[in-house]
Amino acid sequence: MEQIDVRLAKLARNGDRAAFAELVELYKEKIFHLAYRMLHNRHEAEEIVQETFLRVYTNLERYDENQKFSTWIYRIGTNLCIDRLRKRKPNYSLDAEMNDGEGTDWYAMLPSEDDTPDDQVILSETRNEIRKSIETLPEKYKTVVVLRYLQDLSLQEISEVLSLPITTIKTRLHRGREHLRKKMENIL
Template sequence: METRLALLARKGDQRAFAELVELYKDKIFHLAYRMLNNRHEAEDVVQDTFLRVYKNLERYDENQKFSTWIYRIGTNLCIDRLRKRKPTYSLDAEMNDQEGIDGYAMIPSEDRTPETEYMLSETQQMIRQAIDSLPAKYKTVMVLRYMQELSLQEISDVLDMPVTTIKTRVHRGREFLRKKLERKL
């Protein structure tokens, strides 16, 4: 379906492009927000992603999944922003922003008390801080794997790297997170 929309958009069909935006804007936003941990930067990445998609529709290979192509563009824009950042360790920037808590973080439970809410919030914050402190090459694969739920092959396609490299980075990223979280607990 996305391939058909991309081909129609390539021919100038504005409604087809609008449909692609509608299908992917939230997915790209969540990817960018999780990688950058900054709402404004994530919004910028969404806009930049769709600008690049629009400008480069001629270069889209219809034999490739559209989702892989757009995720690659969004991921690369995030990586560029992470590289340009000066290393700051203000890990609580936007952490307390309740809007930033996604649905996956709100695990449903019958017996949630203020105490369990607080503990859940503390745990979420520790995990976010640990992910935020990962080196960019590990952070990228961890976000794509565990937050965007892409397969190793899809991540390989997005990042244009061998699956073995992706497996290694996922393994090292998990080890890095485990060590970080062990120190906090």
Template sequence: MHTVETRLAKLARNGDRSAFEELVQLYKDKIYHLAYRMLGNRQEAEDAVQETFLRVYLNLNRYDETQKFSTWIFRIGTNLCIDRLRKKKPNYSLDAELPEGDGGDWYSMLASDEALPEDQVILSETQQHIRGAIEAMPDKYKSVVVLRYLQDMSLQEIGDVLDMPVTTVKTRVHRGREFLRKQLEKLEKKKWTDFF
């Protein structure tokens, strides 16, 4: 099965620059969103995108055309983010950088229908809490949760990207969800404690 991406990768491998540019156009936003969700920082996400495409370019000759190109590029991007997270000191904070006017944001899917200003404030707080909970999540859960819920990948696709059995992916998704739930419950309790 030869997809457009596979054909483009083949052309790029043979020196076709416009084919490589097309691959960049197809994947730069997806890789940026993945990196931003994992790293929680705009500048680091942009650096990760550049590094991902550099690695893709340098390793095109190693791309196995029997696998989906998307799996291959997501594996490179995810591994890069995991490496960056390991090198970073664990300084988790609920005041993580929040993008101003970040258009393609997954939080925009939480609600629309022109909410009232006070609802907007509550939604914004919820978004910050969710972001903070994702920031605090252990790396091994963060990658599967980001791929599952923010990149909308199937368990099998995540297994392919992270090169792990689907049973492990399932376990990590479950534990990641539990971690998020507990973090959000703690915040909820704290909010009520602060209120009274």
């Protein structure tokens, strides 16, 4: 049975605007979360979502229906994020948004199952430290860690999104985790 997103992509390719609008609805939040986790900037993440769908729309004829649509759109979004990261100035402060409220990490604000407020504060601080540590990862490790642990993609899907062998993905995940472990040992 054909995936719904593949069917929608075929319809959109043939000029069905409603089908394209459904694709946008299916993927806009996923692409936003991917972009926000990679760029840690709400405005830039919103721009990436728009640019991703613009590229999808203008390149629908290039989409290979034998490939998962999700892999294709994640590849486009990830590549746009990587391009944006490369264009940033080296002295860009990765937590510059923290004071204006837009950089709020909503995952860190999820209610805890812990009973005491102290436990909740410790958990929130730990999540913030993990998020900050992820931000310090070199780009190639950060991308893989975000796709695996924050977007919950499989190694195979990450391999397809980044057009890299699974062995490279495993290596980058391992090195990214080691980098995070060392960083967290110094903090906690």
